[in-house]
Amino acid sequence: MVRKQTRLLERKEQCEVAKQSKSNPKKFWYYVNSKSKLHTKIGDIKSTRSDGQVLVATADDDKANVLGDFLRMCIHVNRWGSLINFHTDIQ
16 A cells, blocks of 8 residues: 555656656756755664774675675585584684
């Protein structure tokens, strides 16, 4: 029910923008830009290296690397692709 209502509202907004696009191109471009911007949902990540140095990952690719390294420490998969061990004592 809620999903149907939100889709209906979005469709109405798109129709309004389409109707006004000739007379008000700013509204059209405002709508296009609002839908095409990337929003970062993950904040900066602090990690500690094995030598004790604290690093702060701010770029998206650095954050992905930090999270990938963390998952590699947590999960061990055997050569057949089965999960062998999940370490829960990592802090």
